[in-house]
Amino acid sequence: MAKIPVTIDDKPLEVETGRTILEACKENGIEILTMCHLEGIGDVGACRLCLVEIEGINKLLPACTTKVAANQVIKTKTERLKKYQRITTELFFAERNHICAVCVADGNCELQDLGYKVGMDHVRFPYLFPQANVDTSHPMYVMDHNRCIMCTRCVRVCSEVEGAHNWGIKNRGIEVRVISDFDTPWGDSTTCTSCSKCVNVCPTGALWPKTVVQGQLVKQPKMVSELVAKRKMNL
Amino acid sequence: MKKKKIGTVWLGGCSGCHMSLLDIDERILEVVKLADIVKCPIVDQKEFPQVDVALVEGSVTSDEHLHELLHVRKQATCLVALGDCAVTANVTGMRNYLKKEEVLNYAYVEAASNDKEGKMPQHPALLKLHEKVVPLQEVVHVDYVIPGCPPSADTIFYVLAELLNDRVPNLEQERKLKYG
Numbered sequence: 001m002a003k004i005p006v007t008i009d010d011k012p013l014e015v016e017t018g019r020t021i022l023e024a025c026k027e028n029g030i031e032i033l034t035m036c037h038l039e040g041i042g043d044v045g046a047c048r049l050c051l052v053e054i055e056g057i058n059k060l061l062p063a064c065t066t067k068v069a070a071n072q073v074i075k076t077k078t079e080r081l082k083k084y085q086r087i088t089t090e091l092f093f094a095e096r097n098h099i100c101a102v103c104v105a106d107g108n109c110e111l112q113d114l115g116y117k118v119g120m121d122h123v124r125f126p127y128l129f130p131q132a133n134v135d136t137s138h139p140m141y142v143m144d145h146n147r148c149i150m151c152t153r154c155v156r157v158c159s160e161v162e163g164a165h166n167w168g169i170k171n172r173g174i175e176v177r178v179i180s181d182f183d184t185p186w187g188d189s190t191t192c193t194s195c196s197k198c199v200n201v202c203p204t205g206a207l208w209p210k211t212v213v214q215g216q217l218v219k220q221p222k223m224v225s226e227l228v229a230k231r232k233m234n235l
Numbered sequence: 236m237k238k239k240k241i242g243t244v245w246l247g248g249c250s251g252c253h254m255s256l257l258d259i260d261e262r263i264l265e266v267v268k269l270a271d272i273v274k275c276p277i278v279d280q281k282e283f284p285q286v287d288v289a290l291v292e293g294s295v296t297s298d299e300h301l302h303e304l305l306h307v308r309k310q311a312t313c314l315v316a317l318g319d320c321a322v323t324a325n326v327t328g329m330r331n332y333l334k335k336e337e338v339l340n341y342a343y344v345e346a347a348s349n350d351k352e353g354k355m356p357q358h359p360a361l362l363k364l365h366e367k368v369v370p371l372q373e374v375v376h377v378d379y380v381i382p383g384c385p386p387s388a389d390t391i392f393y394v395l396a397e398l399l400n401d402r403v404p405n406l407e408q409e410r411k412l413k414y415g
Contacts, residue, residue, distance in 0.1 A: 097332065099328070099415075100384065101384035102326060116407075119412070121322075121406055121407070121412060122322045122377075122382065126369075127369075127370070129331035130332070131332045
């Protein structure tokens with residue numbers, strides 16, 4: 001595979017063509033904040049945390065969906081980016097009802113960890129306190145829309161890896177919601193195979209098994225990444 | 236150095252943050268070397284006095300809390316939001332998705348323990364609940380925040396020690412950030 005020269009954070013690098021900026025950073029030990037990205041499923045650039053600055057381009061571009069091009073000069077850790085990462089994180093918390101004290105994922109939550117990483121001690125925006133439902137109709141799992149950050153990992157893993165296409169999305173903006181089938185109760189789904197992949201890849205306490213209580217949730221998002229990698233081996 | 240004054244107040248919260256404050260145990264002796272605790276929920280004094288550091292637990296849920304918080308803001312040089320309720324509204328904010336009347340009705344009239352004889356309390360001396368519960372920073376300027384439900388005693392002691400020694404605490408740098 002042909003290699004092209006790029007500069008990331010003042011480091012001159014040789015990267016294979018066709019790689020995304022995120023892949024190039026990972027291969028070279030450059031850390032980038034991500035939330036909607038998960039190894040093994042397709043990237044959509046939903047969370048905007050991996051935005052990077054590219055010299056000569058006015059707007060910030062997501063590292064997960066932007067491919068490297070020859071002689072690009074990329075910056076991943078500028079003050080401007082850090083400012084936006086903090087704002088993005090605060091907006092996640094302000095948009096829905098994230099109450100860590102009563103959440104199953106407390107202490108094992110990618111959103112909490114993100115808050116600590118960007119140094120969020122409080123949210124500077126007014127909380128929206130939207131009315132969001134909790135769907136407990138599935139015999140084994142719960143979907144709590146209060147805690148959903150619309151990363152759409154569940155939607156993608158369900159269609160791309162399980163092939164069930166149970167999860168979808170309705171509405172736009174702050175009205176946006178993840179839906180089961182045609183916006184019917186999850187328990188009534190004719191497509192869900194109860195495989196638990198969505199539950200394991202969900203970064204927050206939005207999807208969880210009924211067997212856990214507050215602070216007890218342990219997720220295995222890497223389980224999906226490993227499964228996808230093994231399938232590609234054609235054993 | 237002149238001895239400083241600390242005051243603490245408990246608004247819309249569960250007192251858990253004050254319990255966590257007590258959990259600093261013998262380190263309270265370090266604190267009282269540097270400052271007098273002139274007001275807290277067990278000090279019998281009506282008005283919140285002038286202080287250098289005010290620790291405010293809980294969110295703003297009613298006219299009484301709003302009045303008290305505005306008063307504390309005037310009296311305090313440094314106002315610290317103590318705990319998740321003060322910083323994010325937390326559990327106290329969970330009634331924000333419902334109408335105030337629904338919440339009151341459920342607590343006083345419909346609750347099973349009321350044996351169908353429950354009445355809405357109407358006494359004029361009672362506080363009036365606001366329609367929405369909000370964290371402190373939506374009402375007054377907050378100088379410092381300590382998130383956590385409750386914040387750990389170590390974190391509270393760290394912040395107090397820094398403030399009383401005229402330093403600015405940095406929870407991020409000290410890896411002491413915690414929600415929930």
